[in-house]
Amino acid sequence: MNLTLVVWRQSGPNETGAFKTYQAKDVLPEMSFLEMLDFVNEDLIKAGDEPIQFDSDCREGICGSCGIVINGQAHGPLQGVATCQLYMRHFHDGDVISMEPWRAKAFPVVHDLVVNRSAFDRIIQSGGYTSAKTGKHAEANAILVPKEDQEAAMDNAACIGCGACVAACPNASASLFTAAKITHLAMLPQGQVERARRVKRMVERMDLEGFGNCSNIGECRAACPKEISIEAIAKMRSEYLRALGSTEAKED
Amino acid sequence: MSTIQLDSKIPSGPLETMWERHKGDIKIVNPANKRKYTIIVVGTGLAGSSAAASMAELGYNVKSFCIHESARRAHSIAAQGGINAAKAYAVDGDSVHRLFYDTIKGGDFRAREANVHRLAEVSTSIIDQCVAQGVPFAREYSGELANRSFGGTQVSRTFYARGQTGQQLLLGAYQALMRQVDQGRVKFHPRQEMLDLVLVNGKARGIITRNLETGALERHEADAVCLATGGYGRIFFLSTNAMNSNVTAAFRAHRRGALFANPCFTQIHPTCIPVSGTHQSKLTLMSESLRNDGRVWVPKRAEDRLKDPNQIAEADRDYYLERRYPSFGNLVPRDVASRAAKAVCDEGRGVGQSGLSVYLDFRDAIQRDGKHVIAEKYGNLFDMYHEITNENPYETPMRIYPAVHYTMGGLWVDYNLMSNVPGLHVLGEANFSDHGANRLGASALMQGLADGYFVIPYTIGNYLAGNTFEKVTTDHAAFAEAEAGVKAQIDKLLAVGAKGKRTVTDFYRELGKLMWDNVGMARNEKGLKATIEAIDKLHQEFWENVKIPQGRGLNKELEMAGRVADFLELGRLMAYDALDRKESCGGHFREEMQTEEGEAKRDDEKFAYVAAWEYQGAGKNPVLHKEALTFENIHLAQRSYK
Ligand SMILES: Cc1cc2nc3c(=O)[nH]c(=O)nc-3n(C[C@H](O)[C@H](O)[C@H](O)COP(=O)(O)OP(=O)(O)OC[C@H]3O[C@@H](n4cnc5c(N)ncnc54)[C@H](O)[C@@H]3O)c2cc1C
Ligand code: FES
Numbered sequence: 030m031n032l033t034l035v036v037w038r039q040s041g042p043n044e045t046g047a048f049k050t051y052q053a054k055d056v057l058p059e060m061s062f063l064e065m066l067d068f069v070n071e072d073l074i075k076a077g078d079e080p081i082q083f084d085s086d087c088r089e090g091i092c093g094s095c096g097i098v099i100n101g102q103a104h105g106p107l108q109g110v111a112t113c114q115l116y117m118r119h120f121h122d123g124d125v126i127s128m129e130p131w132r133a134k135a136f137p138v139v140h141d142l143v144v145n146r147s148a149f150d151r152i153i154q155s156g157g158y159t160s161a162k163t164g165k166h167a168e169a170n171a172i173l174v175p176k177e178d179q180e181a182a183m184d185n186a187a188c189i190g191c192g193a194c195v196a197a198c199p200n201a202s203a204s205l206f207t208a209a210k211i212t213h214l215a216m217l218p219q220g221q222v223e224r225a226r227r228v229k230r231m232v233e234r235m236d237l238e239g240f241g242n243c244s245n246i247g248e249c250r251a252a253c254p255k256e257i258s259i260e261a262i263a264k265m266r267s268e269y270l271r272a273l274g275s276t277e278a279k280e281d
Numbered sequence: 282m283s284t285i286q287l288d289s290k291i292p293s294g295p296l297e298t299m300w301e302r303h304k305g306d307i308k309i310v311n312p313a314n315k316r317k318y319t320i321i322v323v324g325t326g327l328a329g330s331s332a333a334a335s336m337a338e339l340g341y342n343v344k345s346f347c348i349h350e351s352a353r354r355a356h357s358i359a360a361q362g363g364i365n366a367a368k369a370y371a372v373d374g375d376s377v378h379r380l381f382y383d384t385i386k387g388g389d390f391r392a393r394e395a396n397v398h399r400l401a402e403v404s405t406s407i408i409d410q411c412v413a414q415g416v417p418f419a420r421e422y423s424g425e426l427a428n429r430s431f432g433g434t435q436v437s438r439t440f441y442a443r444g445q446t447g448q449q450l451l452l453g454a455y456q457a458l459m460r461q462v463d464q465g466r467v468k469f470h471p472r473q474e475m476l477d478l479v480l481v482n483g484k485a486r487g488i489i490t491r492n493l494e495t496g497a498l499e500r501h502e503a504d505a506v507c508l509a510t511g512g513y514g515r516i517f518f519l520s521t522n523a524m525n526s527n528v529t530a531a532f533r534a535h536r537r538g539a540l541f542a543n544p545c546f547t548q549i550h551p552t553c554i555p556v557s558g559t560h561q562s563k564l565t566l567m568s569e570s571l572r573n574d575g576r577v578w579v580p581k582r583a584e585d586r587l588k589d590p591n592q593i594a595e596a597d598r599d600y601y602l603e604r605r606y607p608s609f610g611n612l613v614p615r616d617v618a619s620r621a622a623k624a625v626c627d628e629g630r631g632v633g634q635s636g637l638s639v640y641l642d643f644r645d646a647i648q649r650d651g652k653h654v655i656a657e658k659y660g661n662l663f664d665m666y667h668e669i670t671n672e673n674p675y676e677t678p679m680r681i682y683p684a685v686h687y688t689m690g691g692l693w694v695d696y697n698l699m700s701n702v703p704g705l706h707v708l709g710e711a712n713f714s715d716h717g718a719n720r721l722g723a724s725a726l727m728q729g730l731a732d733g734y735f736v737i738p739y740t741i742g743n744y745l746a747g748n749t750f751e752k753v754t755t756d757h758a759a760f761a762e763a764e765a766g767v768k769a770q771i772d773k774l775l776a777v778g779a780k781g782k783r784t785v786t787d788f789y790r791e792l793g794k795l796m797w798d799n800v801g802m803a804r805n806e807k808g809l810k811a812t813i814e815a816i817d818k819l820h821q822e823f824w825e826n827v828k829i830p831q832g833r834g835l836n837k838e839l840e841m842a843g844r845v846a847d848f849l850e851l852g853r854l855m856a857y858d859a860l861d862r863k864e865s866c867g868g869h870f871r872e873e874m875q876t877e878e879g880e881a882k883r884d885d886e887k888f889a890y891v892a893a894w895e896y897q898g899a900g901k902n903p904v905l906h907k908e909a910l911t912f913e914n915i916h917l918a919q920r921s922y923k
Contacts, residue, residue, distance in 0.1 A: 041834055042494075059671075060560045067562055067786070074784050074838065079830055082837055084350065086523040087359045088563050089665065091448055094354050114668060139494055140835040147471065150351050154463040158456035161413035163335035163734045169412040170370065173424030182417040183442060186449060190353055219415045 030056050030122035034069065036081055037129045039138055042145075046138065048127070058118035062105065063088060063095065065117055081128075083142040090114040090254055093189035096196065097142050098129040103193040103252040111191060111254040131192050133201035135239045146192045148238040149206060155234035156227035157210040159219050172218050182216035185209040187255045194249035200241030205249040207235045208265035209257050215268055225272035232269055285540065287893060287908050290695040291395040296914050300399040303696070304739055308746035315340035318745050321488055321503040323475045323530055325352035327447070327726060328709025329509030330454035331733025337466035338457075339738055344501055345458065346470045346490060348525055348840075353455045356511055356523040357729065360447020361568040361662070362431065363439035364726040366404040370428065375436040377401045384724060385915050387433040387614050388689070388717020389867035389883060391543070391891070394914055395696055396714045403735040404727050408440055410734055414453035418442050431722035432569055433614035433922075439723045444568055444661045450726055454733070473499065474840065475530040476770075477763040478506065478537045478705065485704035486753050489763045491771070493840060496833045498764055500755035505704045505744060507737065508534060509729075512688035512710035514547065516848045516855070517801070518793020520685035521553060521566040527844040528851050531692050531711050539700040540893035540906060542693035542713035544851065545859035548720055548868050549802050550686035551618035554669055555638040564684040565669055567641070567662055569722045572611045574646035574655065575679070577602050577618070579639050583629040590632070590640055590678050601625055609922040616719045616868045616881075617922060619683035623802050624879060626682075633680050642678035683802060687725060689716040689868065690858075693893040693908075697740035698732060701893075704744065708732040713891065718867025774842050778829025785842045788823050792816065792845070792852055800856050805872040809860040813853055817900055820849040850899055857894075857902065864888045885917055 032053040039046025053069050060068065063085050070080035085095040090111040097112045099105035105115045120126065130138050135148040186209075194205035211228050214220030220227075243262055250259040292303045310318065318341050322333040325347040333345040349355060367380040380401040385392060408426070412418065418440050419427040430437040442449040461467040472493040479487035479500070487502040513528035514520040535541045552567045578600045580586055580593055601621055603610045613621075622639050631637050647655050652675060656663070663674045670680070691713040698706050698714070709729040716724065795815055799808040823846065830838050865874040865881035866888070874882040889910045894903040 040832075057558065057560055059557055061562075064560050064562050068560060071784055071786060074828060074830060079832060080838060082835055086349065086354055086356070086525050088524060089359060089565055091445065092349075092354045092356075092358045092523065094350065110668070114665075116668065116671075118671065143835065145494075146350060150353075150459060150462075150469075150471075153456060154459040158460045159413065159415050160460065161410070161457075162338045163331070163410060163457070163738065165406070166409040166413040169368070169408045169418075170425050172412075174420055175424050176420045176422050179417050179420045182415070183449075186417050186442075186452065187445060189358075189448075190351065213417070214415050217415050217417065219413055 030058070030117070030120065032056055032120065033125045035125060035127040038081070038141055040140065042137055042139055056117055058116070060117045061088065061113060062099070062115040062117065063113050081142065082140045085113055088113040091189055093191035096131055096191050096193060098131065098196055100127050103131070103196040104254055108251070109254060109256045111189070114254070131196035133195045133240070135201065135203070136192060136195060146190070148240070149190050149192065149203070151238060152203065152207055152231055152234050153210065156223070156230035159214065160223060161219070174217060178216050182213050185213040185216070185257060185261055188257055189255060191254060193252040193254060195240065197248040197252035198241065199246060199248065200244060202243045202249070203235050203238070203240040204243035204262045204265065205253065205257060205259065207231050208261035211268055212261040212264045215264065224268065225275035228265065228268040229272045232265070285701055285895060285906055287693070287701065287906050288695060289393065289908055290697055291393070292696065296394060296398050299395060300402055307739065307743035310742045310746045312340055316342060318342065319344065319503040320505050320507060320741065321346070321501060322507045322509060323488065324355065324509035324511060324709070324711070325349070325455070325458065326355035326357035326509060326511055326709060327451055327454055327729035328733045329355070330451065330458045331730050332507055332509060332708055332737045333467055334454060334457035334461050335734055335738045336741060337461035343461070343467045344470065344503060345467050346473045346475060348472065348474045348493060350471055352458055352469065352471065353451060355451060356526050357451045357726070358448050359523060360726055361444045361566065362570045363429065363441035363446045363723040364407070364450060365431070365438050365721070365723040366408045366440060366727065367401055367438060368405055368408060370426070371437060373436045375438050379436065380404060380438065382915055383434045384715065384721060385717070386920055387721040388719055389920055390717065390885065390889065390912060390917055391546070391866055391910065392715055392717030393910065394912060399736070400715050400728055400731050403731045406735055407727060407730045411450060411453050414457065416442065416449045416453045429570055430573060430612065432572060432612045432618065433721040447726060450730065454730070475510070476533060476767045476843070478534045479759050479763045480537055480702065481753050481757060481759045483703060485702055487755065487760060489760070489767050491767070494835050496836070498767055500760045500764060502753055502755050502760070504750050505706065505741060507706040507708055508692065508711050509708040509733070510711045512691070513851060514685045514688050516792070516852055517685040517796045518790050519556065519561060519564050519797070521550060521564050524563060527847070529844050529847045531707070532847040532851055534692060534700070534702070534705060535896050537702065538896070539702045539705055540693040540895055541690070541854060542891050542893045543690040543858065544855045544894065545800065545862060545869050546689035546718050546867060547685060548615060548687040548689060549619040549683040551615055551622055551683050552641060552681045553684035554666065555633060555635065555680055555682040565665065566684070566686065567666060567679065567681060569615070571641060571659060571662065574658070575611070575641040575643050576600055576645060577611055577639055577641055579625045579630040579632060586630055586632050586636065599625070599630070606922045613922045614719060614721060619802055620870060622683055638680040638682040640678035641681045643674065644678070647675065685797070685801070687720055689713065689718060689720055693891070697743060698737055699740070699744060703748070706737060706741065708737060718869055770843070771839070774827070774829055774839060775831060777824060778827055778842065779831060781826045781828040783826050784828050785838055785845055788819065788827060789841070789845045791819060792849060796852055796855070800852070800859055803870050803872050804859045806860065809856045812856045816849060816853045816856065820900065823849060853900070854894060854903060858892055861892065861905065862888055883919065
């Protein structure tokens with residue numbers, strides 16, 4: 030199939046960007062979306078043009094590196110997949126496909142479709158952990174964890190940190206990302222001790238990084254490649270209220 | 282002639298208490314002095330993140346580097362199946378000794394007993410550590426941890442978190458690392474590629490990096506350097522490894538004198554989605570855990586190979602693993618399963634259009650346990666397969682074929698995980714240490730975390746306390762010299778790249794095909810010799826005719842060009858090593874060395890050693906150093922899974 034690509038090009042963080050149009054010829058339906066871009070880039074390079082810069086690594090939806098807003102949707106039209114898991118069989122000959130980087134104040138554009146998501150790292154730094162240092166700990170089976178709790182923790186721990194939730198949100202809120210980590214740890218006995226301090230610090234950090242507020246629109250859930258439930262955000266709110274009354278969080 | 286003396290520093294005395302005794306004997310740095318030392322850790326996968334976090338917790342200053350945008354994106358994140366540990370919760374006969382035994386045997390007697398025993402010992406602490414971090418391992422209804430079994434073993438000792446074990450373990454280590462960044466003990470440098478190792482008076486004292494966003498070169502000094510930069514499977518172009526996995530950091534250290542051990546020991550994983558065309562950029566693994574319930578087969582007759590598999594009668598199917606290896610069946614180790622798949626395809630019985638795949642069939646498991654049980658265990662893998670191939674594995678058997686997955690070879694290290702270059706330590710897949718000629722499933726995660734959490738925090742202290750360190754700053758001439766070398770290489774790439782005609786990918790693909798055809802699942806003298814010649818030619822052409830876009834800032838083609846340049850040299854080294862090892866063992870199958878039934882023929886008399894190669898310059902034959910392997914605790918025996 031032949032496609033028209035309308036791609037955001039920006040040669041550096043402080044440069045002004047613009048959309049440019051390219052023709053992609055002889056695209057095969059069994060190509061992945063990123064393989065289609067590889068293919069287009071090969072031609073650009075051969076023609077002496079600058080290839081389109083984009084991030085990717087695992088190409089199986091787990092590392093969270095890739096992320097393109099395709100036709101206005103973060104990670105494209107398919108539910109529950111990252112950009113790298115999208116296949117060209119979902120497109121048709123003659124389609125016009127637009128591609129933009131994640132857009133959010135807290136995710137500055139580095140180059141073309143590449144953005145800097147280190148704000149997510151800083152949210153984790155502020156409290157997204159248990160403080161269990163390397164060493165001797167309780168025997169792993171000494172503390173039982175009900176299967177349901179472990180499953181619920183895992184549902185939230187599955188977040189790949191891609192930032193699609195931020196890109197999809199009209200307020201560029203990082204609530205789903207932050208809430209997923211808070212919920213993961215709040216569901217487990219090992220996460221109890223620092224529970225109040227964690228939520229307080231992480232929510233404050235999220236605000237400090239320049240992410241917007243959550244106004245319950247739900248676009249984050251629709252874009253999330255791991256389909257993390259928006260209930261996490263409700264959980265984060267209740268955890269936060271609980272923390273306000275806790276002595277543990279006041280020490281900070 | 283070279284003056285290198287290989288000393289594996291294996292402590293004397295009985296194996297069972299060796300590590301405990303060693304920990305008691307080695308030097309330690311007192312708590313107040315730890316903050317006076319700086320350690321560079323390159324890589325933030327399981328090995329790098331766990332090492333950096335643990336050493337920072339002890340009080341050292343740590344500088345952590347990765348090429349990714351965030352530490353959490355390291356290739357370890359993609360590991361699916363699980364992590365082994367000798368917890369022996371069940372009454373199935375597991376123990377530290379059995380894990381040790383399985384790993385040595387699985388590695389076809391080409392790993393060091395001392396290292397492997399230590400690995401088995403600390404495996405249990407890893408699980409405790411991860412649980413304390415909040416890793417949501419799968420559980421039983423009792424609330425206790427669940428296990429599953431993996432290839433090459435007869436016990437169930439694999440811990441897992443759905444199909445995302447690597448992700449959950451890495452997030453645990455990453456979070457510990459981020460905590461240390463917050464506490465100011467780790468300075469984190471993402472999107473920085475190490476391009477050279479800096480030696481001062483023979484000791485590793487720093488690195489040169491390129492900032493991948495701006496293109497600027499940077500100098501970083503330290504008292505010791507740890508490389509945890511992963512494996513080199515991407516040399517084959519198509520592999521299950523992440524796109525950016527590479528050998529550059531390790532290879533540049535090799536050029537500076539670090540020996541590269543057993544480079545030809547690569548693992549071809551039996552259960553991957555087959556190649557479908559030349560557009561493909563990577564291959565996708567279907568977790569080995571699928572072999573617990575899936576049965577592998579091809580048609581008995583070649584003329585049935587394009588028939589609808591569901592129409593092929595039971596009597597016309599050849600469940601060749603169950604037939605050839607009745608006691609392990611579908612759970613034979615990876616090298617055995619891969620070669621068996623190649624053999625049936627070579628006989629013309631491979632299925633699919635290309636004839637290069639075999640069936641992995643869940644029909645019987647679905648009939649036995651019900652679809653919902655299979656879906657609960659493997660749902661995400663089935664969905665992934667469906668999305669990629671457009672075929673539904675609940676209804677029609679999966680098609681799989683072996684693909685490059687892991688590299689057992691790597692930089693040579695001693696028992697303390699230090700290379701022959703003083704101060705340069707190597708952790709995780711980047712070193713050669715524990716898996717011999719074949720790695721068992723779920724053992725890489727175990728080794729990465731063992732190295733990072735429970736070995737290097739002790740042994741680094743021994744090195745630091747046992748040596749004196751002159752003050753070195755980045756103004757030192759050695760830094761200037763190394764930076765100039767890196768700059769010259771980048772300038773040269775861009776200069777050639779401005780006029781060249783062939784893209785980096787074009788060279789890369791050609792190298793990958795040479796490696797897969799001749800240094801892949803089966804190797805022979807003629808092919809290996811021809812490959813060395815072909816690579817030499819390709820290498821030369823690369824430096825005359827590669828085309829590279831000219832951007833000095835973020836330029837992924839330029840990054841890849843530097844990595845392919847190193848892969849070209851490594852490819853030659855791998856072929857050379859494979860040529861030299863005239864035996865078949867583990868993942869290294871020399872066609873000249875096989876039994877009548879097509880099983881690998883090892884030669885312990887001549888080849889029970891680690892081949893550690895010393896660099897002599899591009900296109901020049903390396904010099905071999907041998908570390909003899911002795912087996913005192915396990916009887917050297919021909920491996921059998923029959
Ligand atoms: C698809 C897949 C599934 C797997 N499943 C399992 C499994 O179930 N169980 C199991 O035990 N093993 C599994 N493995 C193997 C296992 O995942 C790896 O061996 C292991 O994760 C390697 O960890 P590592 O820390 O050594 O390196 P990696 O995780 O590869 O990390 C390398 C790090 O080095 C950095 N780096 C690389 N080069 C440079 C440079 N020049 N400068 C700076 N930084 C650099 C990278 O940014 C990264 O942070 C699997 C592998 C694959 C491919
Ligand atoms: S490339 Fe890893 S999630 Fe897409």
